[in-house]
Amino acid sequence: MPRDATPDPYTDPLVFGQRMQILRVKRGMSRPVVAGLLGMSPSWVKQVETGQIGMPRLPVVLRIAELLRVGNLSDLTGDQSATIDLFIGPGHCLLPAVREAVNALTLSGGREAPSAAHLAARLATAWNARHRAPNHREVIGALLPDLIRDAQLTVREADSAADRRAAQAVLSEVYSLSQFFIAYQPDSALLWRVAERGMVAAQESEDPHAIGVAAWLAAQAHRDAGPGHFDAADRVTMEALAHLGQFLPDADDRVRAIAGALQFEAGYTAARRGAKGEAQGWWDKAKSMSEKLSPGYYHPVTSFSRAIMGAHAVTIAVELRAGGESVRLAVEADATAIPSRPRLARHRIEEARAYQLDGQVETALATLERAHRAAPETIRYNGYARRIVLEETESRIPARRRRAAVLADQLGLLAA
CATH class of the missing domain: 1.10.260.40 (lambda repressor-like DNA-binding domains)
Known part of the structure; x- marks a missing residue:
């Protein structure tokens, strides 16, 4: 060299x-x-x-x-014997089928395309199934191939401009559901391909909700790519918020919720930067937006709701490395109000990060055990949870080391 x-x-x-x-x-x-x-x-x-x-x-x-x-x-x-994936989980057995559906050229093949309304109903059923399931990737992975093919076909066979826009809106949100399945699996190229297709379909639809959801997911993808991509995450978020602003005076809960979710995303990225005041300011705006939602409303894609704001506060504090504050917020947050099993598990992981930051390692492990009971697939694919568990398998305290080893075995880390 x-x-x-x-x-x-x-x-x-x-x-x-x-x-x-x-x-x-x-x-x-x-x-x-x-x-x-x-x-x-x-x-x-x-x-x-x-x-x-x-x-x-x-x-x-x-x-x-x-x-x-x-x-x-x-x-x-540099140790090739330590091939442990941290932020990429194991490849799900249904990933090849989803990949094939995404990559396929969907022609009619003599089939009649379902209506956009029919697809929207199937999509709503899929989201509900995801929120109820502890093995949510298995559930939506089984539904996605047919949903993707049918949504592509409905766009292709739309008779009018209005029908095509409606079909594009549904196709975009099918791609959004696909991103939840593909994320943290070993095919980042597929994830970006789906994200880009979802954004294109959303823009073609001219539907503010579909555009907001696509932007919300794109901002997360940019932010998760690392600090060098934070500016790109912010640009997507701000452009989407500016676009949605014109619809908010007469908006329904769906559009208000996606706007609130984007406001929180801006705060999340600010917290990753260490900008405490900016992060808190965006959280306040998101909290205000949540209070404009109908009581009990829960956005199926982003989980944005009144109930989620306590969990979001914990995430902001954890990203700012405020151990004591994040624990206080974790105690105050009403996790029982989160109706989604995978989202509840994600919140438990954030709580565990808070407790570890505060030096309460036993409580962190206990909280990860609760996350595993809520949705094993969520914790198995979460890099923060995997990192905490691996750290504690090296603990000098035997009881803690054994407890972490049990979790590591459940997450498939020992096999790696």
């Missing part, structure tokens, strides 16, 4: 510090930023990256991997 070439941490035999530096730079993060998020000094980060300090213990390695959004632990450590 030429001396002036940039080493590739995925192929070259580099030491831990070199890999950390290359991955940090690729994410667009400075040493002071990484140091602050780790609770270390910039000089410590420099010493690790330059090899003056060797590879830290596993808990710190896992925190670094989380910050740098490392997909597989071996990409950071």
Whole structure:
């Protein structure tokens, strides 16, 4: 390799510090930023990256991997025997069928296309099934292939411009449901393809709700790609909010809810940046929007509702690394008001992050156990939960180590 070439941490035999530096730079993060998020000094980060300090213990390695959004632990450590996926879960057995439906060229084949109204009813049933199911990927993965093919066919065979717009709106939201299935599985190209198709279909539909949902998911995809993509997440969010603004005076609950969900997303991204005042300001706006919803309304895609605002407050505090505050908010949040099993499990994971930040590790593990009971597939695919469990399998306290090992086995981490 030429001396002036940039080493590739995925192929070259580099030491831990070199890999950390290359991955940090690729994410667009400075040493002071990484140091602050780790609770270390910039000089410590420099010493690790330059090899003056060797590879830290596993808990710190896992925190670094989380910050740098490392997909597989071996990409950071260089140890190919430690092929543990952190932010990418296992490939679901139904993923190939969903991928085939997305990639297929859907022609009529002699079939009659269902109406947009019929598809919308099937889509609503699918969302309801997802919220009730602990194995939600299995449930929607079985429904998606036919939904995708039928929605594509309905768009293709629409007789009028109005019918085509209605069909595009449903197709966009079918792609939105698909993203919930594909996310955190080992096919990021498929996820982005579905996200882009969903956005195109939403724009073709001219439906404000479909546009808002597509933007909400696109903003999340950008933000999860790392700090270098936060600006892109903000642009999508702000453009969608500006577009929805013209509809809000006479909007129904669906449009108000997607606007509120986008406001929270703006706060979430601000919290990831460490902008406390901005994050709190957006949360306040989302809270105000939630109070304009009908009592008991629960948005099927985003879970936005009055009931979710307590959970959202916990997430903001956790992302700001406010341990004590996030625990206080977790205690105050009424998790029982969240009707969706996968969303409840996600909230339990955020609570566990709060307790770990506050040094209450036993409570964090107990909370992850509750998340597993609510929806095993949610915690199995969640990188934060996986990181906490892996950290505690190295605990010096035997009882804690055994408890974490049981969870790690349930999540499939020991097999990895």
